[in-house]
Amino acid sequence: MTSSSLPSQAPATPNSTLLRVGDIAKATGKTVRAIHLYEELGLLRPATRSSDGFRLYDHSAVDRVRWIDSLHELGFSLQEMREVLTNWWSADQGASAMTNLRDLFVRKLEETRDLIRRHQQLERELEEGLRYLATCENCAAPGPVHECVNCAQDHGVKSPPPLVAGIKTSPENARKSSRPAFVRVEDISTS
Amino acid sequence: MTSSSLPSQAPATPNSTLLRVGDIAKATGKTVRAIHLYEELGLLRPATRSSDGFRLYDHSAVDRVRWIDSLHELGFSLQEMREVLTNWWSADQGASAMTNLRDLFVRKLEETRDLIRRHQQLERELEEGLRYLATCENCAAPGPVHECVNCAQDHGVKSPPPLVAGIKTSPENARKSSRPAFVRVEDISTS
DNA sequence: CCTCACTCTAACGCTAGCGTAAGGGTATGA
DNA sequence: TCATACCCTTACGCTAGCGTTAGAGTGAGG
Incomplete structure (x- = not known):
């Protein structure tokens, strides 16, 4: 089906430890759309962008998405999670x-x-x-x-x-x- | 504030055991709008109507609404509850x-x-x-x-x-x- | 070279379970 | 007699958390 261990189709960038949005999606069971939404709401941000505009994440993004998922099950809304984050970092x-x-x-x-x-x-x-x-x-x-x-x-x-x-x-x-x-x-x- | 033991303001009908929608609401903690919604979705129906068009319920309606509430907490949607009811009565x-x-x-x-x-x-x-x-x-x-x-x-x-x-x-x-x-x-x- | 797989942004759509307002009626008690 | 407290129907509004187009670009494999 899809190439086994590579990020997606291509290494996408010299730094092969970076993941694309589809990889994050697969790793977390979420959809690409959901990941985008989390970004819109300020819950997640790609480490950088590739030359052609693709979002590139480091592995901690997976943790973040799982964190979002856990809190969601705990009854947090996405807005509340944002408050938690800003609260922490501010x-x-x-x-x-x-x-x-x-x-x-x-x-x-x-x-x-x-x-x-x-x-x-x-x-x-x-x-x-x-x-x-x-x-x-x-x-x-x-x-x-x-x-x-x-x-x-x-x-x-x-x-x-x-x-x-x-x-x-x-x-x-x-x-x-x-x-x-x-x-x-x-x-x-x-x- | 409001008249103590009467259904609402008036006996509303010869049969004083009947309740009006506001009474059901108070007894169950739901809003009148919610009760109406349950009716729209086929989950509840007044036993009859008063001469001026008011919905009149018997006491079992309270049980029904509490039932709806319990199932809701169990994760049922209102549609699913309707299926349960039709399933039973059919x-x-x-x-x-x-x-x-x-x-x-x-x-x-x-x-x-x-x-x-x-x-x-x-x-x-x-x-x-x-x-x-x-x-x-x-x-x-x-x-x-x-x-x-x-x-x-x-x-x-x-x-x-x-x-x-x-x-x-x-x-x-x-x-x-x-x-x-x-x-x-x-x-x-x-x- | 062409097609596929993947990505992008922008934006509208959708379900649930009510909330809320509009416009109008009835009956009770001061 | 008027104010107040109920009730009616119709119907649009709202939040959450995505789903789903639409229209367009990129890179790789056959």
Whole structure:
């Protein structure tokens, strides 16, 4: 397919340790467009340009892009990342830059842990839903799906877990907002 | 401020168990606009309308909105939720509907666990970053921030963790894509 | 020599999930 | 009687993070 170890097609420049944008893209799994965007937003800059205008990066650019990716997963926006960078490099003393960064990390660590807790909660709800649905295997009154709303089966719990209850309520809610939709008031369960 | 226990301002209809869109909004923390959107997308439908055209919901609508919220946190798009609903209600037999739902839950459970693992990884990286930065406290050579790139301090690890390395590489990357930017090739660390 | 693979800049397009405004109606309470 | 608090529909606006043309240049291999 493509030449094995060379940067791309050509060494591109005497200094063969430089990478072109496509190389960065392949190395990081991003698209060329994304790399360009990061540059536009001030997150990344080629070390230099080749004579014909190609962007040339050194290897640290790969680290930078991976850094961007990690922070993105941490919920940072690209703008926030730019603030982190300018914040760091605008501090004249390393000590204060370090302190800022540490505070940021502490905040994000808390947020991350919070997010993990919320997802663990959702994990439990899914498990609960599955346990509930498992008892449908031996349903005492198999029938059309709309009868599941008034299910009398013993599912081991008082009421269906949220993730199941949300579905079973109010049948036929689908249908993309057409005419006013009329429903007889008597049909409404008076709860 | 607002009337205490009444649906809103008025009972709105003989059947006092019905809720208006504002009530649903307050009960779920969503905005009225969001509720309307859910309806447009076929995720929710008022049980009926009042004589003057107001949407009137029964209490199960609150469950439905909470359900939407949970699934949203699980990474579902509103479109996907609609598919889940139509999928459920279009199955004529409860058994097959249940099987579909269970498969979906299983898939999402895996995804959720995966996501938790990824965030735990990020959590570790943050902690690692903090441990690294902590050793900056007793920096042997305090100075301007750009010297941190060649830090000779013993941080207890061979190389700075990714979240720190990504920042320290290539200084001054900020500056919103202006002129071509020239850099002397000799300045590039040949890694 | 021609074609392919790669690059450039500039700029419009797109999805999601609402926000927000415009223009108009109803009902409650001071 | 008026102000206030709800509600309605329609429809354009907005942010993020790229995707996707368009139009043009460069170097290498066959």
